[in-house]
Amino acid sequence: MRLTLRALISHGRVARRMGLGPESRINMLRNILTGLVRHERIETTRVRADEVQFYAEKLIDYAKKGDTNEKSMKMADFWLTEKDLIPKLFKVLAPRFENQPSGYTRMARLPNRENLDRAAMAVIEYKGNPFPPLFPVKQDNELNLVNQLLKGYREEQAQLSATESKS
Amino acid sequence: MSLTGFVRFLRQSLQRLESDFIQAVGLDRSLGPALAVNGPSLLPQPNNSSEPSFLDSIFWMAVPKKRRTIEVNRCRRRNPNKMIKVKTNIEPCVQCGNLKLKHTLCGFCYEKIQKETSLIRRQIQNMEGRPLNTPAVETVVLYENETPGEADQGKRIVERSRKRPSWFNL
Numbered sequence: 001m002r003l004t005l006r007a008l009i010s011h012g013r014v015a016r017r018m019g020l021g022p023e024s025r026i027n028m029l030r031n032i033l034t035g036l037v038r039h040e041r042i043e044t045t046r047v048r049a050d051e052v053q054f055y056a057e058k059l060i061d062y063a064k065k066g067d068t069n070e071k072s073m074k075m076a077d078f079w080l081t082e083k084d085l086i087p088k089l090f091k092v093l094a095p096r097f098e099n100q101p102s103g104y105t106r107m108a109r110l111p112n113r114e115n116l117d118r119a120a121m122a123v124i125e126y127k128g129n130p131f132p133p134l135f136p137v138k139q140d141n142e143l144n145l146v147n148q149l150l151k152g153y154r155e156e157q158a159q160l161s162a163t164e165s166k167s
Numbered sequence: 168m169s170l171t172g173f174v175r176f177l178r179q180s181l182q183r184l185e186s187d188f189i190q191a192v193g194l195d196r197s198l199g200p201a202l203a204v205n206g207p208s209l210l211p212q213p214n215n216s217s218e219p220s221f222l223d224s225i226f227w228m229a230v231p232k233k234r235r236t237i238e239v240n241r242c243r244r245r246n247p248n249k250m251i252k253v254k255t256n257i258e259p260c261v262q263c264g265n266l267k268l269k270h271t272l273c274g275f276c277y278e279k280i281q282k283e284t285s286l287i288r289r290q291i292q293n294m295e296g297r298p299l300n301t302p303a304v305e306t307v308v309l310y311e312n313e314t315p316g317e318a319d320q321g322k323r324i325v326e327r328s329r330k331r332p333s334w335f336n337l
Contacts, residue, residue, distance in 0.1 A: 083299075091304075109270055109272065111277075130287070130307055132280045134277070134280065
């Protein structure tokens with residue numbers, strides 16, 4: 001027999017509550033999304049970055065339909081509060097992700113903020129931005145002993161094959 | 168000493184309030200009918216004068232019976248569920264060697280990237296002039312002695328006056 005109200009238990013509810021209410025949440029996400037489209041890489045709290053990721057990718061999906069599409073233009077007009085980013089969205093970001101079906105954003109976790117609140121931070125960026133990469137590509141160092149030995153071996157083999165082909 | 172006196176005063180004032188309330192409502196039977204009747208028809212008088220026993224008092228609150236010894240205190244304070252948990256997800260960063268959490272970016276490496284990004288952004292801001300002036304073209308960052316390649320045609324070029332850092336190769 002159910003002894004408590006369904007409203008008081010939140011088992012399995014996945015929708016996050018942010019700010020003062022649903023409208024406040026949308027406004028907050030709208031501001032963050034505008035910043036993301038302008039700067040292409042931003043640092044916020046982990047929860048906000050997670051929420052904005054969904055909206056950022058949906059915005060690109062709408063932008064891919066083209067700027068003649070009325071729904072896309074309305075969406076861009078609502079979500080981007082700074083109107084000089086609408087041409088940037090349709091002419092720069094949409095063509096950049098033409099060949100990708102999904103996954104236009106990348107989110108990485110950061111160490112906690114240094115303030116008293118020690119908030120869990122994250123950085124979210126659109127892929128293909130002009131800034132230095134967050135995950136630097138591993139470059140093998142040639143000055144390791146193992147790499148030097150392998151290099152010497154490769155050169156020896158090359159010399160042997162050269163002398164063989166001559167004779 | 169003053170505490171017991173104060174408690175006694177409170178108890179008496181409450182009893183006085185009680186009797187006043189009873190008289191006001193009319194449940195009081197002390198001013199009963201003129202016919203003097205012996206027996207149990209008269210309700211017993213409220214007892215004001217005698218020393219009230221502690222069991223009648225309503226000020227009976229939960230209180231520790233005994234002093235907790237230091238041994239018992241130590242058991243509670245040093246229980247594992249109160250100690251700080253050991254973290255097993257700390258590892259050294261491959262690039263710089265500072266410690267980082269496994270699922271997180273290295274703070275030192277990210278600081279470097281952030282400083283460079285902010286300098287690039289300052290350059291962009293200077294190029295744009297006024298706020299809300301984003302051009303609808305891609306951007307590419309070129310360092311000293313670098314010329315734009317074929318992939319960089321039609322892009323806005325942001326110039327940084329330093330050597331290309333080793334960790335910024337695309």
